[in-house]
Amino acid sequence: MNHRRAFFRSCLVSAAGLLAARSERLLASTRLVVDPNDPEVPNEEVARILKGLFGDRPIRRGHVALDMPLVAEDGRVVPVIIESDLPMSSQHHVKAVHLIVDHNPDAHLAAFHLTPAIGSVAISTRIKMKRTTWVRAILETNTGEVWADYARVQVTLNGCG
Amino acid sequence: MTTDIGDARIRIPDQIKRGDLITVNAIVSHPMDTGFFRTPEGNPIPAYFIRDVVVTYGGQEVARFEWTSGISRDPVVSFTLKADKEAPLSMVWSDNKGAIFKHSVLISFGSA
Numbered sequence: 001m002n003h004r005r006a007f008f009r010s011c012l013v014s015a016a017g018l019l020a021a022r023s024e025r026l027l028a029s030t031r032l033v034v035d036p037n038d039p040e041v042p043n044e045e046v047a048r049i050l051k052g053l054f055g056d057r058p059i060r061r062g063h064v065a066l067d068m069p070l071v072a073e074d075g076r077v078v079p080v081i082i083e084s085d086l087p088m089s090s091q092h093h094v095k096a097v098h099l100i101v102d103h104n105p106d107a108h109l110a111a112f113h114l115t116p117a118i119g120s121v122a123i124s125t126r127i128k129m130k131r132t133t134w135v136r137a138i139l140e141t142n143t144g145e146v147w148a149d150y151a152r153v154q155v156t157l158n159g160c161g
Numbered sequence: 162m163t164t165d166i167g168d169a170r171i172r173i174p175d176q177i178k179r180g181d182l183i184t185v186n187a188i189v190s191h192p193m194d195t196g197f198f199r200t201p202e203g204n205p206i207p208a209y210f211i212r213d214v215v216v217t218y219g220g221q222e223v224a225r226f227e228w229t230s231g232i233s234r235d236p237v238v239s240f241t242l243k244a245d246k247e248a249p250l251s252m253v254w255s256d257n258k259g260a261i262f263k264h265s266v267l268i269s270f271g272s273a
Contacts, residue, residue, distance in 0.1 A: 077233045088243075101231065105197065109231035112240075117223035119182045119243035126233040128195070160195055160231070 035061050039134040039150050042102045049108045050138075053098060059138060059148050064097075064121075066137035066149040075129040075159025082137045084121035086147070088114070094121050096140045103133040105160055128159035164190040167262035171252060177244050179270050185216075186239045189254045189262055195230040211236060213255040218268070219248030244268050 038061060041047045050059065067081040086094050097112040112123055121139065129135075132155045138148040172186040189211065196208030210230035216223050224240060242250065251265040 104231055105195070106229045106231055109229055111227040113225040113227070115223050117218060117221065117243060118241050120241045122184070122239075122241050124237075124239045126237055128231050128233055159233075160197055 037061075038148075039102070039136075039152070042134070045107050046100065046102055049100060053108075054138070054140070054146050057144065057146050059146050061148055061150075063147040064137050064139055064149040066135065066151045068135060068151040068153050070152075071154045071156065072129060073156045075131070075155040075157050077126050078129050078153065078155075078159070079124065079126050080135070080137075081124045082112075082121065082139075082149075083123075084139060084147070086121065086139070086141065088116045088119055088121070090116050093142050094139050095142045097121065097123060098136075098138045098140075099127070100136040100138065101127065101129055101133060102136070104128070104130050129153060129155045130158050130160035131155050166191055167254070167260065169252070169254065169262055169264035171250065171264055171266045173250070173266055173268065176271050177268060179245065181244045182241050183244050183268075184239055185242050185250065186237070187252055187264075188235060188237045189264075190235050191254070191256065193230055193232055193234045193236060209256065209258060211254045211256045214238070215253045215255075216240075217249075217251045217253075218242060219246055242268075244270075 041050065063084050063086050065083045068078065072078040080099065082097055084094055088094065093116045094114055096114065098108065099110045100107055101109050109127055114121065132153065135151045135153055136148060138146060140146050167190060169189040174183050177183055191211050192209055194206050194209040198206045200206060208230055212228050214226040214228065226238065247269045249265045250268050251263065254262045
């Protein structure tokens with residue numbers, strides 16, 4: 001777990017340089033994204049997905065860790081780990097985690113609907129990626145809060161056909 | 162080892178105590194075809210994938226996953242579970258052709 005967290009942090013640091021260079025363009029992007037360091041919404045499809053899932057609620061960064069490789073040599077099998085520090089009690093819990101891959105043919109790749117019985121948010125799976133793009137892990141709590149984390153993954157071999 | 166479509170395994174820890182937060186690992190054998198690939202002869206391979214996974218514990222739904230063909234071939238998923246009762250943990254995977262695959266393991270507590 002510590003190793004994964006350390007890896008995750010190193011991803012963030014490397015992403016920071018990339019983001020700084022793009023910040024001017026990001027500032028002008030859609031209002032769905034509230035933090036200037038967040039990836040811009042790249043197309044109508046992703047905008048429609050975000051609007052459909054979260055309406056006008058702000059998508060804030062925090063409480064989620066999306067752990068993915070910086071470089072995926074084979075886009076057919078890309079590991080994903082999503083974790084959250086939010087509680088899973090009957091009063092306050094994460095009710096869904098959405099995984100969105102910006103430039104995939106089916107961008108809303110998966111939704112994980114959860115209940116307090118699972119005790120924590122620590123989900124892992126393997127996904128396909130068509131090309132280098134941002135991946136969004138966005139969770140929604142039972143009280144309507146929306147929290148996100150992002151990872152940019154460089155894809156060498158198209159895994160979607 | 163060859164496996165048939167729908168063969169599934171659920172892995173849980175060997176020793177579980179009441180109240181433990183355990184990690185559940187599940188795998189099901191499935192091609193997860195996107196519909197975008199062709200055979201070497203050039204014939205399109207139609208979309209064929211698991212799109213719904215339901216997890217129940219003691220008969221109560223504890224999680225439900227909506228998937229697309231963007232999940233890799235032979236889908237794996239892991240998640241946690243609060244082991245607070247001795248009961249079956251069951252998973253049901255449903256694909257877009259209407260097939261349903263089920264697998265269960267028993268959550269039980271050691272006497273130690």
